[in-house]
Amino acid sequence: MEDIITGDLPDVPALTPEAAAAYCKDVIGAEAAKDAANEKAYGILVSYKDFKGQTDLNLQNTPFYDGPIDDMLTFVYMDNSLTLDAASGAATLMYSGVVFRRTAEQDTLYKRPFVSILGINAHPEVAEYLIQGGAVKRTFMHEMLHSVGIGTSWPSPAGCGNKELCMATVLKEAGTKVHEPIPYTPAGAPALCKADAIYREKCAASEWCTARNGDMPLLVESEIPATKEAPNFGSNCGHWPESQLPAEIISTMAEGKKLLAGPRLFLTAVTIGALEDLGFQVNYDSKEIDDFDLINSRLRELDQV
Numbered sequence: 277m278e279d280i281i282t283g284d285l286p287d288v289p290a291l292t293p294e295a296a297a298a299y300c301k302d303v304i305g306a307e308a309a310k311d312a313a314n315e316k317a318y319g320i321l322v323s324y325k326d327f328k329g330q331t332d333l334n335l336q337n338t339p340f341y342d343g344p345i346d347d348m349l350t351f352v353y354m355d356n357s358l359t360l361d362a363a364s365g366a367a368t369l370m371y372s373g374v375v376f377r378r379t380a381e382q383d384t385l386y387k388r389p390f391v392s393i394l395g396i397n398a399h400p401e402v403a404e405y406l407i408q409g410g411a412v413k414r415t416f417m418h419e420m421l422h423s424v425g426i427g428t429s430w431p432s433p434a435g436c437g438n439k440e441l442c443m444a445t446v447l448k449e450a451g452t453k454v455h456e457p458i459p460y461t462p463a464g465a466p467a468l469c470k471a472d473a474i475y476r477e478k479c480a481a482s483e484w485c486t487a488r489n490g491d492m493p494l495l496v497e498s499e500i501p502a503t504k505e506a507p508n509f510g511s512n513c514g515h516w517p518e519s520q521l522p523a524e525i526i527s528t529m530a531e532g533k534k535l536l537a538g539p540r541l542f543l544t545a546v547t548i549g550a551l552e553d554l555g556f557q558v559n560y561d562s563k564e565i566d567d568f569d570l571i572n573s574r575l576r577e578l579d580q581v
């Protein structure tokens with residue numbers, strides 16, 4: 277990650293239980309923050325309370341970091357509430373999310389995150405797959421990309437990745453046959469979002485991409501089977517569509533929904549562009565970045581397509 281995101285971020289002063297309420301306020305609103313600070317049952321990870329493993333991290337027992345935070349503090353833990361579907365081999369390998377963002381005073385335009393969580397599926401077969409299958413590094417990177425804001429801090433200040441509109445559209449279309457592609461660059465934007473601009477340039481120069489996608493803009497995932505009760509927002513609205521950028525690190529399958537499909541997590545310049553949209557100084561020359569056309573050759577190898 278250090279080779280991808282360069283440049284420093286504004287430091288955050290010590291994070292203590294007392295200070296946490298103020299940051300909660302920024303994320304969940306003043307009233308809810310008061311509740312969160314008072315309510316012992318509430319974790320600091322308010323928006324993630326549905327995950328069992330996270331109820332252990334709360335205002336009372338979280339090992340708060342009492343020094344200034346330079347860039348990002350991520351709580352990493354094994355989550356034994358995650359399962360593996362024996363029949364299909366499907367599992368969520370890891371999950372992650374933003375807990376606290378810098379305030380407007382600390383980071384005026386972008387309010388970039390500074391605390392995140394990262395849970396790892398503790399099922400023995402998943403652990404074996406991650407380690408033996410070689411997926412651990414890129415799966416971890418996928419989650420860290422969410423931790424710094426991809427799919428979790430959308431929309432960017434320029435409106436890139438409009439999550440609210442996306443979620444509303446997915447809910448409206450849930451269970452119907454209609455599907456309206458949801459562009460990453462908002463309608464009426466004065467300029468293309470950086471990730472979109474890079475995607476279009478790379479796609480136009482790539483035979484497999486033009487054959488698959490024509491001249492469509494960069495989209496956000498909105499096609500994962502959804503019902504109104506289960507809109508799958510873990511996947512929808514926070515990733516690139518697997519159908520558009522198969523095997524890309526921010527495409528849905530990176531979640532590990534198909535455990536046995538093997539690691540396919542290519543980090544393309546499209547995702548680096550999304551980091552730039554979120555205000556990070558990025559390095560397009562990083563050796564971590566894969567060639568756009570690797571997606572095609574690797575897909576052929578894995579799927580005989």
Ligand SMILES: [Zn+2]
Nearest residue numbers: 418422515531
């Ligand atoms: Zn993800």
